[in-house]
Amino acid sequence: MGELEIVGRGRTADVYALDGARVLRRYREGGDATREAEVMTRLARCGYPVPEVLGAEGSDWETAEEGGAPGLDHAMSALILAEVAVSPAPYAQGARAGLAALVSRVGATALPHLAEARTRRAADPHLTEEEVGALGRAETLVRNEVDAHVVGGIEVVHEFR
Incomplete structure (x- = not known):
């Protein structure tokens, strides 16, 4: 993977554009992103408007881009x-x-x-x-x-x- 374009920065993570439909959230201090990804997946199954989780491993997790401001x-x-x-x-x-x-x-x-x-x-x-x-x-x-x-x-x- 080449240089990623940063599109957002939160308190603990940076968000990078992977392409026009996907983003990668990377925790700056490492950690395990799978638990948060599991919560997001459960929320989506319950009908809450959250981005679709496409995968999670280590301190990275990938979601469909929300497309919202x-x-x-x-x-x-x-x-x-x-x-x-x-x-x-x-x-x-x-x-x-x-x-x-x-x-x-x-x-x-x-x-x-x-x-x-x-x-x-x-x-x-x-x-x-x-x-x-x-x-x-x-x-x-x-x-x-x-x-x-x-x-x-x-x-x-x-x-x-």
Whole structure:
């Protein structure tokens, strides 16, 4: 395999384009990627919108490319946290704090993708009617949280290391 084009970088791994349809995630400090690949495979079998796992070995695992912008991932994560935050769950307050932390990190990148994230969540066969009905409140909470992190038209984003 020749020089790989890096297309993403996370806290513990780098993501490389293999071709137009596949990416390789490589953990920078080694480790075993098979466990995470197994979780992703199980989530896919349950109908969750995750990339298809094509293989895993050592610190590398290969998936089908999602083809989505990082903002869609941010929107989906923010919306799921907001769903919990607007629910009567005893951990709703923690989810709201998690949403605030996420938005302070990613800023407004979720907003252009929030409608698509809501559509995808509403299509999730594992959500109850009540949960689908709460998506509007969750989306509003995400928008309000983003607005709270924009001061005088300037986005305030905090870097965490």
